Amino acid sequence: MDNKKNLLIIGYGGMGSWHAERALKSDVVRLVGIYDIKPERRALAEQKGIKAYASREEALSDPSVEMVTVAVPNDMHEEIVIDALNHGKNALSEKPVTLSMDSLERMFGAAEKNHKVFSVHQNRRWDVDYLAMKQVSESGEIGQVINLESRIHGSRGIPSDWRGIKQYGGGMLYDWGVHLIDQALMILGWDPVSVMCRFDHITNQEVDDGFKLFLDYKDGRNAFIEVGTLNFLPMPRFYMRCRNGTALIRDWRENCQIAKCTHWHESEVLPVETAAGLTKTMAPRDSVTLDTYEIARPSSDVHDYYRNFCKVIDGKAELCVSHDQMRKVLQVILAAFRSVETGRPEPLV
Numbered sequence: 538m539d540n541k542k543n544l545l546i547i548g549y550g551g552m553g554s555w556h557a558e559r560a561l562k563s564d565v566v567r568l569v570g571i572y573d574i575k576p577e578r579r580a581l582a583e584q585k586g587i588k589a590y591a592s593r594e595e596a597l598s599d600p601s602v603e604m605v606t607v608a609v610p611n612d613m614h615e616e617i618v619i620d621a622l623n624h625g626k627n628a629l630s631e632k633p634v635t636l637s638m639d640s641l642e643r644m645f646g647a648a649e650k651n652h653k654v655f656s657v658h659q660n661r662r663w664d665v666d667y668l669a670m671k672q673v674s675e676s677g678e679i680g681q682v683i684n685l686e687s688r689i690h691g692s693r694g695i696p697s698d699w700r701g702i703k704q705y706g707g708g709m710l711y712d713w714g715v716h717l718i719d720q721a722l723m724i725l726g727w728d729p730v731s732v733m734c735r736f737d738h739i740t741n742q743e744v745d746d747g748f749k750l751f752l753d754y755k756d757g758r759n760a761f762i763e764v765g766t767l768n769f770l771p772m773p774r775f776y777m778r779c780r781n782g783t784a785l786i787r788d789w790r791e792n793c794q795i796a797k798c799t800h801w802h803e804s805e806v807l808p809v810e811t812a813a814g815l816t817k818t819m820a821p822r823d824s825v826t827l828d829t830y831e832i833a834r835p836s837s838d839v840h841d842y843y844r845n846f847c848k849v850i851d852g853k854a855e856l857c858v859s860h861d862q863m864r865k866v867l868q869v870i871l872a873a874f875r876s877v878e879t880g881r882p883e884p885l886v
């Protein structure tokens with residue numbers, strides 16, 4: 538007998554199926570079944586040979602289930618996570634973990650009361666584009682980070698499902714913002730002092746279909762995070778200015794390009810001539826003072842998320858996505874909503 542943990546998935550839609558497929562290949566969890574409120578989703582699971590429980594109660598009452606992944610629309614995470622914890626199961630919520638600070642504290646309270654493990658799925662910590670930026674920042678090879686720009690641009694508007702409806706926790710700040718904020722905090726640190734945000738409402742008036750967000754630090758460093766759903770020409774995925782160079786990833790399938798300044802002073806700068814004048818200030822550097830190269834793509838295995846969660850259940854590790862980090866990401870999101878209302882930066886204390 539292996540020591541895999543028995544996993545139940547609640548919500549077998551797009552992301553629930555993703556979890557199921559990975560669980561079937563996992564070395565740490567065994568998929569025992571799913572529950573979805575829609576009969577057609579349960580039937581689909583059964584067609585694929587996955588057990589579908591007839592009700593949430595039946596699923597959560599199965600004594601063999603050790604952990605539950607909750608992959609339902611955002612407004613339902615709290616209720617189902619707490620139900621799972623109260624049934625004595627460890628619970629893993631899809632992102633965003635929930636929609637208010639009180640709600641998050643109720644979820645932590647239920648985990649504590651039942652002595653169970655609870656965390657959120659921040660799977661984009663395993664994206665290689667983000668990992669490359671983090672590696673450049675941590676290595677210091679082009680000096681201290683001054684600012685990080687992180688963008689996701691699509692051109693199909695916001696999806697027409699629950700993501701476009703406020704009551705379900707729709708909107709791009711919750712959907713993509715939660716990933717990009719978490720990544721920025723992992724790179725720049727967990728102590729930003731303020732956030733400023735503006736929403737787009739181009740294809741959807743009810744929720745944001747894109748946003749621009751500034752995250753500021755006490756020492757002047759900052760992150761600019763942008764999600765757009767009406768960008769037919771996307772801007773680069775990552776652009777990071779550091780004291781001695783710049784790191785760029787144009788597209789998340791491409792390598793990280795580095796331009797490293799080897800000598801600050803130049804002997805002779807050739808001016809660039811444009812239609813209306815000359816500029817030396819903005820002229821590109823040549824290879825005498827600038828070294829340009831690509832870095833190898835970092836290795837990454839998204840199964841490490843479940844590996845960590847299972848080790849925590851066994852008391853052999855700390856959560857890689859800690860409760861304090863979950864609090865901070867939600868705090869930034871909620872302050873961003875306030876900033877949209879006030880039109881000003883909102884403090885993060």
Ligand SMILES: NC(=O)c1ccc[n+]([C@@H]2O[C@H](COP(=O)([O-])OP(=O)(O)OC[C@H]3O[C@@H](n4cnc5c(N)ncnc54)[C@H](O)[C@@H]3O)[C@@H](O)[C@H]2O)c1
Pocket residue numbers: 547548549550551552553572573574575578593607608609610611613631632633658660698699712
């Ligand atoms: N981490 C990621 O990369 C990532 C990617 C996509 C979605 N998500 C998250 O996963 C969650 C689900 O998103 P999705 O894209 O799979 O949505 P989806 O609409 O494709 O699937 C949601 C499923 O939940 C079911 N459901 C709704 N209420 C339920 C209930 N009370 N009990 C049981 N089942 C219920 C629906 O019938 C549906 O099948 C969201 O929180 C979303 O933010 C995360």
